[in-house]
Amino acid sequence: MSSRETRNFGAPIRRNEDRKLLTGKALFVDDLEIPGMLYAALLRSSVAHGELISVDVSAALAREGVVAAYTAHDLGDFWQPGPLLVPPPPIEGVIFNLRTHACLAKDKVRYVGEPLAIVIAESRYIAEDALADIAVEIEQLPAVVDLEAALKPGAALVHDDLRSNVSAHVRQKNGDYAAAAAKAAHIIKRRFAYEHGISSPMETRGVVAQWDERAGQLTVWDTTQAPVFLRNGLAAVFGLSERQVRVVAPFVGGGFGPKIMMFYPEELLVPWASTRLNRPIKWIEDRLEHFVATTHERGQIHDAQIALDAEGRILGVKDVFLHDTGAYDPYGLTVPINSQCTLLGPYVIPAYDSTFTAVFTTLPIVTPYRGAGRQHGVFVIERLLDIAAHELKIDPAEIRRRNLIPPDAFPYDNKIIYQDFAPLSYDSGNYEPILNKALDAIGYAGFKDEQKKALSEGKHLGIAIANYVEGTGIGPYEGARVQVQANGRVSVATGIGTQGQGHFTVFAQIVADQVGCLVTDVDVVTGDTDRFHWGAGTFASRGAVVAGNAVNEAALVVRQKILKLAADHFECAEEDLELGNGEVQIVGVPGRSVRLSELAMKANPMRGAVKPGTEPGLESTQYFGPPGGATASGVHAMIIEVDPELLTLEIKKYVVVHDCGTVINPLILAGQIHGGVAQGIGNAFYEKLLFDDAGQLLNASLADYLLPTSLDVPRMQLEHTVTPSPLNPLGIKGAGEAGAIPVGPLFAQAIEDALGLKAKGIELLEIPLSPGRLWQLITQAG
Amino acid sequence: MTDSHTIAVTVNGVRTEKSVEPRLLLSDFIRHELMLAGTHVGCEHGVCGACTILFDGFPTRSCLMFAVQADGHEIATVEGLSKGETLHPLQQAMHDSHGLQCGYCTPGILMTMSAFLDSNPSPDEHAVREALSGNLCRCTGYQHIVDAVLLAAERMRT
């Protein structure tokens, strides 16, 4: 690349997509207005567990403005339990009882919020009115809410045909924990409870479906993170060919995981009703519905132990945990497998023995939410190390340092299987410099003095530090098509959905560098299956890694085509040419240049013979599939002040040092980390899904389930180290989830430190904490 | 069956007359009757602030009002914020500071904080955070939004 060529890759480029969003011109699903459109509303179970005796929609049908109302019995053969989204990984001895939901409950209800009927009406208001007309008879059964009670003999069964409430049972091990424990100087055993909440994107879910009978074409606009998957799934259940179904994920107002479950009942019911009524139909979830109708992540209980030598080196870890999977398990084992794998962190753990049981409960379905179970595992290992540090009288940062995987040990094989079915192997990393940077930035060395001084003024300061790794950018593959158009603009299409990650800009940066145009001259399309119909979706921090590399491959081929054509044009060697400013120029000869627009037209001639084997246009479609996930890592550090009476806290300083390989756009990366930390703070201290014994969610509104506000999230200081991934040509690793993962243990550690809880024999072994919960824990102990 | 009322509302400087059901939410009226879909709804129960508009110049949650209550009043929405192709200084600063990700909360934040800047030309960070605290954003962690508001304030002063 010559000096005239630009380098947008790595620069803090402002986003291409902003203008539309800032001026109110971006299309979100609920913005669609189609003539003749009808509106759907769903009646949902108000009971967590019961035999469904009857659902009578006749009074609803009689209401003026109601066009149709359907129950499970009206669906005929269309009524089917849904597909398994992610099959269980090939682990020896795995037990997996697959029970997926149908779009409307037929014989039994299994969680509050499970759909019972759908009403279609001339307006949303009428559709919602009509829900009150429906008569439902349910014979209530005991709810299954508590994970341990659910496994006791005699517990009510969520799925009667299974003999227990076990959804899955998996054991993975490496080395011999018993032998490690036998030679250990110290063994620490604790029980941990970690709950993650609901992702709660600011836009709820929505589906608009339009069946066009004349064209034989079904179009579905959906707030999905995986439009191509959904298109394939819809084609299968409707018996259509894939090209008859178009799924569009337009601008989507945040996702964070749950917008990728397939199928949500509405994703089937709304298109189905559209084919029956031959009218476009819109369904938009309201916020109260969202709390039960969109998936959660929720809780795990870990009984964990760590064996250490006298110097605090880990000899082994044993963990047995329960995982709440909710009423159905369409997402397979992704969340608990992530917990199992991510527990290992950046540490050398010679012996590991981990067993989990996923448990059916009569609560909403659990699927991944940003972090996707990684938080749970990180909490366990980080807390175990904190306790070990205290008992062995080693500094918490020092015990972590002693156990880090050394830089020459990569690729590092953990000898267990990850969620992508590949062995859990860390591709690259260099952990100690990250820890050092974080300790420097937070002022670790001088903190003890600061803390003493503050305490003498009645202020309770606490410090914390936590490590994590994050498996990112997993396969299978993504693709992209890049094309130089006749007006000189470059179009890029890829199959992933986008929910604010800046894909319109980062992909444009990659392309602009390859073809020599402005970032603002690149138009990126994501999430429209008619524009690009191959791909998997946006999850597991993989968009930038996998699709980004596909974009790069396609842009490289287009670059070669441009050079070849321009060399023909000038009758010179390709080496004598350089790309930039939307044109190709002969090196050192200003004025001897040709615009990309002109070359694009030349590549698509109207007359004249074309050589056999040539393709028209400056266009290429390429695919990229990484051999394995790229492992990002980092350290968060925090100083807080806790009010010892009210147990409220203020974050004084927050530092993130992160290594996600080569950075495409530091501005966008910072945004991803800020947002992740904010969600982590919510998870650690504010957000708890509160269910009663009957399985009712008690805080299903944004007034009661507290998302962090601008007063709760501090200014953060971000630092980076760069260890490029060898698994993809751009060297990038994903960054979408890193901010959220280690915040729980950070809070527990900092609060213990601020209030001197360890000295009082109080340990914080659960998340979320809140002032109320802290008060209970402290007074119970005292 | 439904009784309807004719209301006259001035929206972004343009007077419109429409006949509406008394129970129609102002947010739905703006989005689905006036087709100004830039105003978003995140909760429809008054907490998230996404639906914020200016009602007679004051930031107001349009999901907590009925359309009929707007009869004879003036409304400003995000669509009216820029002057032609020129973005409002806060819109520009949001772009420059990367103050939006999915952009769903953005219109409400622009309406809340542009009104805030009109009455607080030199806010400090804490004042900005206080003013912003009624608008939920799930993507950004707020830091870049705070930066944007401070940057806009600085640019608007000079």
Ligand code: FES
């Ligand atoms: S939609 Fe009005 S405040 Fe949330």
Ligand code: FES
């Ligand atoms: S940018 Fe997504 S909610 Fe604020």
